[in-house]
Amino acid sequence: MTISNRLQTHFTERLLPDAVFQIAPTYLSGIRVSRNDGSVKGGFVQPFRERPVTPSFDRPNVIGPAALEEAIDQGKRNLRLTSGSAALLIPEPSVRVFVMSVDSFPGSGQEREAFIRWRIGKQMPLIPEDARIDYAVTPGRGARKIVVAMARQVVIWEYEALFEKAGLKPVLVTAPSLALVNLVPPDGRKNGVLINIEDETLTVLALAGPGWSLYRLKDIGAPGAAAGEREENIVREAENTIRFLEDRDRTRVERLWLRCAAAVEQPEIRARLGERIAQPIEPVDYHAPEVWTDAHKAILAPLIGQILG
Numbered sequence: 348m349t350i351s352n353r354l355q356t357h358f359t360e361r362l363l364p365d366a367v368f369q370i371a372p373t374y375l376s377g378i379r380v381s382r383n384d385g386s387v388k389g390g391f392v393q394p395f396r397e398r399p400v401t402p403s404f405d406r407p408n409v410i411g412p413a414a415l416e417e418a419i420d421q422g423k424r425n426l427r428l429t430s431g432s433a434a435l436l437i438p439e440p441s442v443r444v445f446v447m448s449v450d451s452f453p454g455s456g457q458e459r460e461a462f463i464r465w466r467i468g469k470q471m472p473l474i475p476e477d478a479r480i481d482y483a484v485t486p487g488r489g490a491r492k493i494v495v496a497m498a499r500q501v502v503i504w505e506y507e508a509l510f511e512k513a514g515l516k517p518v519l520v521t522a523p524s525l526a527l528v529n530l531v532p533p534d535g536r537k538n539g540v541l542i543n544i545e546d547e548t549l550t551v552l553a554l555a556g557p558g559w560s561l562y563r564l565k566d567i568g569a570p571g572a573a574a575g576e577r578e579e580n581i582v583r584e585a586e587n588t589i590r591f592l593e594d595r596d597r598t599r600v601e602r603l604w605l606r607c608a609a610a611v612e613q614p615e616i617r618a619r620l621g622e623r624i625a626q627p628i629e630p631v632d633y634h635a636p637e638v639w640t641d642a643h644k645a646i647l648a649p650l651i652g653q654i655l656g
Contacts (some may be wrong), residue, residue, distance in 0.1 A: 359596060364518055368422065369649040371608070372398045372546050375418040378650045379426040382601055385654055387636060391425035392646050393418050402438030402548075404498070405475065409505045417515045433510055434519040434653055439500055439548050442522040444562045445470065446493040446553075452491055463495055475499050485558035492558035496525065523649035524550040524562075530631050530652045531604050540588060540600055541631070543579070543649075544607045549581055551588050553600070558640070560596060563588065564572030565595060570609060578619050585620055606631035610645035 363385055368377040378390040395418065409415060415422060423429065447466050451457045461484055477500040485492045498520065507517040524543045531541055536554040543550040547569050553561035567580040585603065592598045603626055607613040613630065616632030620628050633651050635644045 350513055352400050363654060364434045365517070366428055366554065367434045367436065367653050368419070368460075368510070369436040369646075369650055370400055370415070370524060372402060375415070375422055375648065376646050376650060377422045377426055378647060378654075379428055380654050382403050387651065387654075389426050390636070390639065390643065390647050390650070391422055392643055393422060393425070397622070400438065404438040404441055404443055407505065408438070408441055408502055409509070412509060416509050416512065419509060419515075423513060423515070428485075428515075430514045431516070432518045433515040434521070434526065435505055435506055435510065435517050436523045436526060436649055436653065437498075437502075437520060439522050439524060439545060439550055441470070441498060443497045444522065444525070444564070445493075445497070446559050447491065447493040448492060452493070463493065465539055466493075466577045467495065467497065477501055479503065490553070492560065494525075494562070496522065496560045518596065519653075521653070526554055526649045526653035526656065527606060527631060528552065528554070528652065529655040530606075530633050530648060535602060535604060535629065538565060538598055538601045539604060540585070540592075540602075540648050541607070542585060542620075544581065544605075544609075544612065546608065547640050549584055551584060553588065553592055555596075555598065561588065561592065570612065581616055582623055585624060589624065591627070600626055602627045602629060604629050604631050606648055609645050610641045613645070 349556045363380060363382060365378050366377055374392055376392045377386040380431050381388055391466045395414060399414040400408055401410050401594060418609055421504060445467060453462050463480060478497050479500050480495060482493055482495040491503045503520050523545060527543055528541060537556050539554045541552045549565045549567045551563040565584055570577060591602045592600055605617055605628055607616060617628055633647055
């Protein structure tokens with residue numbers, strides 16, 4: 348890995364922490380994990396009274412450190428956790444994700460990172476000096492797909508510092524959608540599209556067999572901000588993605604997978620998608636402890652995906 352073992356995505360080697368936390372603008376969530384068998388021993392969702400986080404790739408994220416520190420301490424108590432290792436899922440806009448098609452890929456690690464930085468530079472000419480990059484490449488030789496995650500070290504440190512202060516050792520940092528992919532059944536990853544809705548953001552990740560073909564992140568506005576506007580933004584982006592894949596890659600999308608962090612939104616958004624999209628629309632689902640409500644299952648889905656990686 349190339350980010351000092353700090354930024355890791357779902358496609359790299361599995362690392363099982365003692366707990367997984369997600370920091371979102373409106374809540375902190377977490378699960379405790381058994382180191383023996385990877386089973387979930389508990390989970391919590393803690394809404395914030397005021398937002399302590401403003402997600403950004405190139406600006407400070409944590410605007411309310413005291414509130415976030417208090418939430419982490421309460422989360423530890425909820426999980427009955429005093430110390431240990433932790434995986435952190437930070438807000439999607441704090442990470443840049445790129446999907447690249449290449450005819451060939453260098454063999455050595457240094458050559459690969461230089462090649463990836465060169466390719467990123469075509470889309471993002473000014474790469475920050477403290478940018479940290481992790482990537483995965485589809486197997487085989489010849490034409491391949493690469494998915495790249497990039498975050499600024501200064502942003503990663505903001506989140507890590509608060510968990511370290513709470514006695515937890517961050518061993519992994521990633522974005523929710525990259526962890527969520529692990530909850531899509533293998534047969535659904537062949538020409539499927541994962542739609543992930545978190546707070547004000549929509550992530551669209553197109554899957555193709557063992558790899559990826561497209562990643563998009565859009566601002567869709569806050570829930571209830573304008574009647575129907577948020578839902579229309581989501582449906583339009585799904586339609587545009589399907590059309591783009593068909594036109595560019597001559598790929599027929601076979602199905603969509605939908606996850607809404609707010610479970611109450613799922614039926615309406617799924618219905619609206621179904622009115623204008625012919626492909627089957629499946630919920631992102633998984634086996635959860637019986638005491639978890641649908642609302643808890645929806646919020647905690649990326650955390651479960653992370654431990655299934």
